[in-house]
Amino acid sequence: MQRIFKSRMAAVVALTALLFATTQCGARLYPERIGQPISSSKSFGEVIDKVDTNVLLMDCLWLWCCPGFVGAIFLIKDFGTGAIYKPTGPVKARPQSSLLFRLENPAPADAQLVVTLEDASGVEVIATLLEKDVAQGEKVGEVMLRFPEGISSGDYRLAVKVNGEVQAAWNLSL
DSSP: OHHHHHHHHHHHHHHHHHHHHHOOOHHHHOGGGTTSOOOOOSSHHHHHHHBOHHHHHHHHHHHHHSTTTHHHHHHHHHHHHTTTBOOOSSEEOOTTOEEEEEEOSOOSSOEEEEEEEEETTSOSEEEEEEEEEEOTTOOOEEEEEEOOTTOOSSEEEEEEEETTEEEEEEEEEO
């Protein structure tokens, strides 16, 4: 009887460790969201629309798996820090910091991929953060973009260009 209890306890500990290693709270997954304004909305519906359902679902899963302790801490931490809310406004970064960039789909054709840091209007290129030739079918994956030294704080635009054409752009506040 005691042997069965020990093996079940070991299985529960292993499962809990596996869950903790593969999923965590939103504040750990999205540290850039910490400190963002929690909500300037007036109505309950507007606040609900800003909640990242993936993070909420993950926190509720923790609440279900570990009743009363871990899940509650993750929910409180995510709501308290603002990490549970979808980002609004510009991406925030610090000068001389880095930004993780993911391109998960394979390239549909040979292309030149360029990521630039531009002035807020997108007219002047301040710095080229990535320049890479990508072959058809190649996956770029994760790329760490490092902001060069000497860039002053302010509002910028991060642009992703494929063969010279802007495919995506984000406002960035350094």
